[in-house]
Amino acid sequence: MLSIAPPVMSGFDEMFAREGAVRPHYSSYHGWLLGQSNSLLLRKRQEAELLFHRVGITFNVYGEESGAERLIPFDVVPRIIPEQEWRHLEQGTAQRVRALNRFLDDIYHGQDIIRAGRIPADQIYGNAHYQPCMQDVDLPNQVYSHVSGVDLIRDGKGTWYVLEDNLRTPSGVSYMIENRRVMMRLFPELFAGQSVAPVEHYPSLLLDTLQHSSAVAYPTVVLLTPGRFNSAYFEHAFLAQQMGIELVEGADLFVKDAFVYMRTTAGPQRVDVIYRRIDDDFLDPLAFNPESMLGVPGLLSVYRQGNVVLANAIGSGVGDDKSIYPYVPEMIRFYLGEEPILENVPTRLCRRPEDLEYVLEHLPELVVKEVHGAGGYGMLVGPAASREEIESFRQRLRARPDNYIAQPTLSLSTCPIFVEQGIAPRHIDLRPFVLSDGRDTRMVPGGLTRVAMNAGSLVVNSSQGGGTKDTWVVEAPSC
Amino acid sequence: MLSRTASDLYWLSRFIERAENTARMLDVAWNLSMMSFVTNPRDEMMAPLMITGTNELFMSRHDQVRVRDVLHFFTLDEDNPGSIFNCLRLARENGHAVRGKITGEMWESINSTWLELRELRRGGLDQFGVSAFFEWVKNRSHLFRGATYGTIMRNDAFRFLRIGTFIERADNTARILDVKYQIGAADGGETLDFYRWHALLTSVGAYESYRELYSEAINADRVAELLILGAEVPRSLRSCMKMLCEMLPAIEGEAGQTAKRLAAVQFARLQYGDLEHILEIGLHDYLTDFLRRVNELADTIREEYLEVV
Structure with missing residues (x-):
């Protein structure tokens, strides 16, 4: 018999309602789960690991021995979202990305939002990701963030919040697709039983988005990767293959007569769109970091002349910075004239003296993050930190208050996962992906659900031992 | 590509x-x-x-x-x-x-x-x-x-995979033959000799081919002939060059003229070669020259197709 541990009653669980009753959209799955055994699920999990290893779905961890490969832990219990709820999330994330693209176009042109006094100018100009070289550069369709990842969480009451936006090189979409493929291989009977919205057409939507981002009629699209030692290399290779485009490294490209070419066995071939998975700083050693071996000398100049499209645009990072995040609801009102569909997590900016004072007084109960940080590095989770950690963080905060923001510790919602003892709840988040090419935003239903694999932990980042599970958007059973 | x-x-x-x-x-x-x-x-x-x-x-x-x-x-x-x-x-x-x-x-x-x-x-x-x-x-x-x-699709990816295989195989077959021939030449002993040539043929999976093509007892010259000039033997030098001559011109584009020429010349030498001529030159010298040519071809392929710099 499979033992199913009850959820933590103080929080929100995706499968079980407060009284322990199964939520309607999980009833079919839960019924199936009751008929399974520990040993069967264990075997299925091992089978899944074998499949992931076989197709080489591994990732490299920064700081570990070069080339060390690990599997991201995969959980066999799906995270299920009712279709109606998904529509709400879809509208909310799409609205947000539309506003962020308008914002990026605005700050690199007329800067209406600054002149209207909605965002302080120094928040833009002082931002590490603001790129002066992009000022007054006109991009096709005014699109900056072609591929956006919006991280969503739910608090103890089940309310959805946007935790952060990712407008630079958001990753994880390959896991969304491979998780689904593996689940369909392991549990075909579950997919026969109910209608789970498909996600595997994402690469074709992405290719279409990239092709439409260029004014060239039949553009040559490539994916630019830092190379096989990058943590997301598997994803780069996977997406390039699924889209049928070349996976290139910086050394494969060169600039000549104001165009970008790639070196092929048949001679140079012109490149029109670069889906780049390299940060701004490394794109062009002539314009940015001169030490970069990953980029293409002269790329920026071609880009500014409009002879190549970069997705996402140089300088998009100014829109997903944690210090800009608190202003996104204001952007939605300013550019779209709409009320935000999804809420922000209440955020304190430590650059404001009154906020800093509050944060310093409440450190043990807050989550404090570096404004430019990512991947769960450089953050303090107050309730989980030791007294020493809090004190040392206090020093850093005082030294550079503008480098930090603080948010209340939200108890992320939980979803059951399979562990040695059976089924137990763990905290999760959700990253849907939004595609923009100026015509409209498009998404596949679902996204990547990340799981904090340790009981009680709130850190879902794969670089910190987080795992993933398949995300199902299902039609609610008619009742 | x-x-x-x-x-x-x-x-x-x-x-x-x-x-x-x-x-x-x-x-x-x-x-x-x-x-x-x-x-x-x-x-x-x-x-x-x-x-x-x-x-x-x-x-x-x-x-x-x-x-x-x-x-x-x-x-x-x-x-x-x-x-x-x-x-x-x-x-x-x-x-x-x-x-x-x-x-x-x-x-x-x-x-x-x-x-x-x-x-x-x-x-x-x-x-x-x-x-x-x-x-x-x-x-x-x-x-x-x-x-x-x-x-895999029969495209340039397939061709470069095959080219790698046959460059390596041509090199390896020539080396195996060269060394065994030298050891064989050094000392006699009929039984040992038989086993050595038998072993060589087995190592390149060509023992059955030898038996099918030659009725005579296994001897050094016939083995050399088989592994250098044998048209039907998939690991012979001739077969390797034949495959390279098929693959190189099929690659898309006009690059690689020198590589194609070198492969064609080498294939012609094998296609119209005969054992007497090879033995006149001396097997070791012949194979040394062949290895040099394969190396030159490999270098040219690298320069004309593979070099990123």
Whole structure:
């Protein structure tokens, strides 16, 4: 018999309602789960690991021995979202990305939002990701963030919040697709039983988005990767293959007569769109970091002349910075004239003296993050930190208050996962992906659900031992 | 196709071919070293070191040639760049880099080969069995070739994979033949001689071909003829050059004129060559010249197609 541990009653669980009753959209799955055994699920999990290893779905961890490969832990219990709820999330994330693209176009042109006094100018100009070289550069369709990842969480009451936006090189979409493929291989009977919205057409939507981002009629699209030692290399290779485009490294490209070419066995071939998975700083050693071996000398100049499209645009990072995040609801009102569909997590900016004072007084109960940080590095989770950690963080905060923001510790919602003892709840988040090419935003239903694999932990980042599970958007059973 | 991709594909198949040929060569040397009439088993184990030109590297770490050490050196030794372990590691690395250009089944075959090898290495050669290991390497190479043939499109990716295979095979067959011929020339002994040539043919999988093509007893000249000029033998120098002559001109675009010419010239020399002429030159000199030409062709392919700089 499979033992199913009850959820933590103080929080929100995706499968079980407060009284322990199964939520309607999980009833079919839960019924199936009751008929399974520990040993069967264990075997299925091992089978899944074998499949992931076989197709080489591994990732490299920064700081570990070069080339060390690990599997991201995969959980066999799906995270299920009712279709109606998904529509709400879809509208909310799409609205947000539309506003962020308008914002990026605005700050690199007329800067209406600054002149209207909605965002302080120094928040833009002082931002590490603001790129002066992009000022007054006109991009096709005014699109900056072609591929956006919006991280969503739910608090103890089940309310959805946007935790952060990712407008630079958001990753994880390959896991969304491979998780689904593996689940369909392991549990075909579950997919026969109910209608789970498909996600595997994402690469074709992405290719279409990239092709439409260029004014060239039949553009040559490539994916630019830092190379096989990058943590997301598997994803780069996977997406390039699924889209049928070349996976290139910086050394494969060169600039000549104001165009970008790639070196092929048949001679140079012109490149029109670069889906780049390299940060701004490394794109062009002539314009940015001169030490970069990953980029293409002269790329920026071609880009500014409009002879190549970069997705996402140089300088998009100014829109997903944690210090800009608190202003996104204001952007939605300013550019779209709409009320935000999804809420922000209440955020304190430590650059404001009154906020800093509050944060310093409440450190043990807050989550404090570096404004430019990512991947769960450089953050303090107050309730989980030791007294020493809090004190040392206090020093850093005082030294550079503008480098930090603080948010209340939200108890992320939980979803059951399979562990040695059976089924137990763990905290999760959700990253849907939004595609923009100026015509409209498009998404596949679902996204990547990340799981904090340790009981009680709130850190879902794969670089910190987080795992993933398949995300199902299902039609609610008619009742 | 990207030059770098072509290069990775080319080296992927070269390393797999090299691993297979190393296993074949070693299998034979090891079997011979155990024959009752072989007075000095070390002589037989010297052959693989001479063939691959690694005797200096080997002797820098071992005071004498022991069967066990040579086996380790060529199979699981991390410090020998030409060991089967390193060949398969590099093949997998190259495969990883072009993960998107090969089929899922090809990648699974390379990747699971690597995972099994790492597992197998933990137990060591003794636990797995020496013969079983060589069989395993050959089978993994067969599997990769089968997956390649059965699943990949006949495009430039396929061609560069084949080009890598035949450059490596041409080189390896010529070396195996050269060294065995020299050992054979050094001392007589009819029985030993028979077994040596028999072993050589087996190592390149051509024993059955010999039996089918020649009615006479196995002798050095016929073996040389078969492995250099044999049109029907898939590992002969002629067959390797024929495949290169088919593959190179089929690559899209106008690049590679010199490579195509070099391959065509070399193929013509083999296609219209005869044994008497070769023996006149002397087999060793002939093979030395052939190896130089294969090297020149490989360098030209690198310059004209694969060089990223």
